[in-house]
Amino acid sequence: MLLHFTKMHGLGNDFMVVDLITQRARLLDEQVRELADRHFGIGFDQLLIVEPPLDPDMDFRYRIFNADGSEVENCGNGARCFARFVRDQRLTHKHEIHVETRGGPLTLKVENDGRVSVDMGVPRFAPQSLPFEADEDRLRHRLEVDGETHEIGVASMGNPHAVLRVEDIDTAPVARLGPAIEAHPRFPRRVNVGFMQVVSPHEIRLRVFERGSGETMACGTGACAAVACGIRQGLLESPVTVHLRGGDLTIAWPDQDAPLVMTGPVVRVFDGRVALS
Numbered sequence: 001m002l003l004h005f006t007k008m009h010g011l012g013n014d015f016m017v018v019d020l021i022t023q024r025a026r027l028l029d030e031q032v033r034e035l036a037d038r039h040f041g042i043g044f045d046q047l048l049i050v051e052p053p054l055d056p057d058m059d060f061r062y063r064i065f066n067a068d069g070s071e072v073e074n075c076g077n078g079a080r081c082f083a084r085f086v087r088d089q090r091l092t093h094k095h096e097i098h099v100e101t102r103g104g105p106l107t108l109k110v111e112n113d114g115r116v117s118v119d120m121g122v123p124r125f126a127p128q129s130l131p132f133e134a135d136e137d138r139l140r141h142r143l144e145v146d147g148e149t150h151e152i153g154v155a156s157m158g159n160p161h162a163v164l165r166v167e168d169i170d171t172a173p174v175a176r177l178g179p180a181i182e183a184h185p186r187f188p189r190r191v192n193v194g195f196m197q198v199v200s201p202h203e204i205r206l207r208v209f210e211r212g213s214g215e216t217m218a219c220g221t222g223a224c225a226a227v228a229c230g231i232r233q234g235l236l237e238s239p240v241t242v243h244l245r246g247g248d249l250t251i252a253w254p255d256q257d258a259p260l261v262m263t264g265p266v267v268r269v270f271d272g273r274v275a276l277s
């Protein structure tokens, strides 16, 4: 069968977006991996699926698959692309869209300038919310990796994140520590790993080694988790501009009991059709 899709990106974090409201298909993990391949497939960091909601009070169900085929709880850059996609495809005319994800409900707002802001919910720091094996909730946890001890903050944005503070992200050992922490036995469901350089209380630079996709140009939930850990550790103040390899996101978290809001751009690259084997 031929599957219609749209290629989109948020700051270079790229997606294949598929409407499974007007089309019928079932994608196996192996097919997701084939489609994600940058040489033999379409190439993407995540596959985003639009489905009818299970809960009638919601507008859509938003499902996310990493390039390795694993289904995950949340994707911030993807959420912005999702909002633009459902409006472009005329699946809704709403400016405020409520979606179900594996990680909980999200509210997406399409602004008049085309940018999308996402209410990302309240970050959770309790180790069991990731999950992370630790006896108590701390601002910083010590983690043994490759015979070295590193200090990490941990946060759940629906999906799990570890955040390391580094002096300079250009020289940070992302390729070595990223995969080692992603697969660390204290993170039984693996983890996304952020490397954060604090520039000022309102500005950070960030690289993220994503669970199931490797280092990406940008990670929305990673930006939220880094800002949440930084504010909690007293290093940052809301709002924070996050400079990622693919561009900037703005993260606002003025009240620690309230949801965190992420704002950033969306790009629709092309529409296509692919034959499913």
Ligand SMILES: N[C@@H](CCC[C@H](N)C(=O)O)C(=O)O
Pocket: 013, 045, 046, 066, 072, 073, 074, 075, 076, 077, 078, 159, 160, 192, 210, 211, 212, 213, 216, 218, 219, 220, 221, 222
């Ligand atoms: N790129 C995303 C996060 C996608 C999911 C992540 N790799 C995970 O496994 O949790 C974002 O923009 O948040």
